[in-house]
Amino acid sequence: MSQNKIAKKVQNLQSSAIRELLKHSKMDGVISLGGGIPNPDLFDREGLQIAMDQVLSSAWKEAFQYGLSEGSPELRAAICQLLAERAIVCDVDDVVVTSGSQQSLDILARALIDPGDIVVVERPTYLAALQVLQLAEADLRSVGTDGDGMIIDELEALVKTTPVKAVYIVPTFGNPGGVTLAEHRRKQLVELSQRYDFVIIEDDPYGEINFTDKTFTPLKAWAAESGNSDNVIYTSTFSKILAPGARVGWLVVPGWLKRQVVNLKQATDLHTSSLSQSLTYHYLNSGRLAGQIALIREAYKHKCQTLCEQLESALGDHLTFHKPMGGMFLWARFNYPMDTTQWLKKTLANGVVYVPGEFFYCNDPDHATLRMSYVSVTDENLKEAVLRLKASLN
């Protein structure tokens, strides 16, 4: 029986390689800085229980029946309210509910990208986005990042000479880079998208997990302000602020792409779980989300602070990193040549794992980099993890 070319392509997805690499990370005693999963101790059990009680008492038929491909109107209206707090003004009709950000990206790649279309990503960029773009046979190019996020001057040099179809970016508290696009660069990027007519896919799963008192206005909002909202597609999710297991995310889609996205959503899985949508709606309606976000911010900020201090004191001579202003990830780079994939064998033997940085590049990987997630590790284990990393340098 023969496979097709996509099957051949996905057979060796890098995520599988990582899974293979990290399969020992759940062994007793191993501290994992590898995963990207939220801390389940922070799930709002009481709030989710109350919301589910409401679903089962007042909305149970809808929760168990087929629904609209674009998502339930009441949830979409609640998402519009949430977006207003992020400075994004939109209408219920602009919102399409998806089964999480991964599906948002897969649908967008299928809706936008023809084989050979040029798509620009950050160096480094989100691994799973690379995968769906590769499945769509995009011609991937990358633009460097620094402490202020994607270097837009470098992007400008590229788009001046190259017909770019889309730019994929996690501008706020990025994964894996942990950096945030500075305000002047946000304006510059939006302006470029209009001048050179490319689409910006703004992926914003972490924007609410803000450790500072600054506001980071989404690209979608800047675009609306300058009158070219049509060039920015915004995607976000409840996975990092409520619970990933329910699989509820959403897209804010410009009118020119709306029907195609809804039809693809229908062809993909008809619609997102009505049960999950109803639960999410009733949770939002309870008014508990703001408190839940505050709780997550505080807890993750503390953990991030602990990891940063520990890295600075124990490994400051070896590693350089930008201290995250929010989100779930810290990205570091050795100050000297290093292969972090090779090094992982040594650190695993010493009882600590991370994700080697090379997996987050579409080309020419920087082998001296690594991604660490701090959110699901205790303070004590964060400190111990760094000591074990240090011991692995000998």
Add this chain to the structure above:
Amino acid sequence: MSQNKIAKKVQNLQSSAIRELLKHSKMDGVISLGGGIPNPDLFDREGLQIAMDQVLSSAWKEAFQYGLSEGSPELRAAICQLLAERAIVCDVDDVVVTSGSQQSLDILARALIDPGDIVVVERPTYLAALQVLQLAEADLRSVGTDGDGMIIDELEALVKTTPVKAVYIVPTFGNPGGVTLAEHRRKQLVELSQRYDFVIIEDDPYGEINFTDKTFTPLKAWAAESGNSDNVIYTSTFSKILAPGARVGWLVVPGWLKRQVVNLKQATDLHTSSLSQSLTYHYLNSGRLAGQIALIREAYKHKCQTLCEQLESALGDHLTFHKPMGGMFLWARFNYPMDTTQWLKKTLANGVVYVPGEFFYCNDPDHATLRMSYVSVTDENLKEAVLRLKASLN
């Protein structure tokens, strides 16, 4: 901003045309035989409530956290038990949980079909399968059906001369045709798949909704018996026997395709809602499914009987149909030239709608056909619907 070829393709999906056509069907007083949705009055509210209580008391962290792309091991084990009752012997590792049959088909199309690959479907066939196969740019061919399902002799003549990659079939209580593949044809089809090395995609959402005391052994089981289980991919769902809103289906995948399917599932949406999976597992574990299926069978059988009797007495001179032995759909054909899409305007004016048959063909549609669903309509309305159809002939 430019769309890509897929976007252009999905812009005018036939399902959208049908939605447009049937958008008036929810008007007051209109009786709809159009939809394919289960009867929500039969949902096991008590059983679902009990199962959800168990999820929230004993499994809540798992239910709200990320899970495996292939699905939760406990649910997959429970599905293996369910499959054993359908004469399918399989291992937990053979099962991949999906977000419903639609996603199963989309993933299979992406995993199996290269543009131009020849795929055979029934005449008529399931509309949404046509869509995903068209999105994958399959070269679609169709084989006729009669009261015993797909005419396998016709398929044999085709595969003798043509390199067929896959056959997509709903062999038991089919949608839209309402017919069931006879046992000798099942054996013949499985034997052909081995001799001519094509894949059978066996779509079995309705197999449990059996109005008879006969057993209809799945193709997957016949294939295992004759030692070529590798050629049959089996897909089924809880949508029609438990509740569609939770979006839980599954695939039984041969070893040669397993890794690709799991990787595609991961790229598509990471995994199916943990909440829905946990709910489904606890429901199965409660032992209530058998009683629930018996309830659905009895209710749908009665409704089917009512519609058949009414059609025979009121429209017997106009329509020919095969009485379904199970499932949710009755397929009928006018005994004389007729355009059921045109006729729908007239029946709508008289307060009754159905789905015109032409949408269920990949080519050369039979315009004299129509699909009627009886499961969500009261007895009284089934009778009234037929009278209104009759009145629309004048």
